[in-house]
Amino acid sequence: MSVADIYSWLEDNVVAEAVRGTPYLYPTLETIHIIGIALLAGPAAAFDLRLLGFGRRLLSVTVAADYLLPLARIGFAVAAVTGIAMFLPGANLIADRASAPWKLGLLIIAGLNIALFHRRMYRNVAGWDLDRPPPGTARLAAVVSLASWSGVTLAGRLLAYT
Numbered sequence: 001m002s003v004a005d006i007y008s009w010l011e012d013n014v015v016a017e018a019v020r021g022t023p024y025l026y027p028t029l030e031t032i033h034i035i036g037i038a039l040l041a042g043p044a045a046a047f048d049l050r051l052l053g054f055g056r057r058l059l060s061v062t063v064a065a066d067y068l069l070p071l072a073r074i075g076f077a078v079a080a081v082t083g084i085a086m087f088l089p090g091a092n093l094i095a096d097r098a099s100a101p102w103k104l105g106l107l108i109i110a111g112l113n114i115a116l117f118h119r120r121m122y123r124n125v126a127g128w129d130l131d132r133p134p135p136g137t138a139r140l141a142a143v144v145s146l147a148s149w150s151g152v153t154l155a156g157r158l159l160a161y162t
């Protein structure tokens with residue numbers, strides 16, 4: 001079975017049929033995808049800015065994480081579910097676009113960056129929670145996060161063109 005066969009099989013499943021055959025479902029999914037992106041990218045960027053030192057006298061990193069990161073996780077889940085639903089009906093066509101590997105690769109980089117941040121830098125947060133500049137590694141994670149989510153957004157938009 002080739003990769004193209006897998007995409008063709010994805011295009012024939014019940015969700016793909018429903019997205020193809022239901023008027024206005026695709027633009028509705030696109031709209032919800034964008035709401036999910038806002039819920040992901042907004043709080044993630046606010047947390048990244050706090051990691052870069054903005055507002056460090058006003059707000060602790062742990063409070064910022066507790067408020068912002070659950071919202072970002074919900075946003076990612078919404079974007080992922082709607083993204084997969086939009087991918088299925090045109091799997092062969094979409095996977096073939098030049099921007100597709102960029103979007104997937106940047107999603108993987110963003111995910112690895114989150115895992116590394118929580119396993120390494122965030123463990124020592126007590127030392128720089130409030131009123132202290134975050135360490136260089138945490139600031140680097142913030143820059144990678146801002147760049148990778150911006151890149152995923154750009155690659156997502158480009159999916160419609162190339």
Ligand code: HEM
Nearest residue numbers: 030037041079080083084086087149152153156157159160
């Ligand atoms: C996690 C799984 C995801 C999948 C499978 C996915 C898949 C898709 C698909 C199939 C499209 C429609 C492309 C077209 O119009 O032909 C799309 C659009 C888009 N995606 Fe995603 N996506 C995902 C997550 C994300 C995330 C996390 C972001 C941003 C942080 C994002 C940003 C965008 C943008 C900006 C668009 C264009 C929306 C528009 O102009 O209507 N996607 N995505």
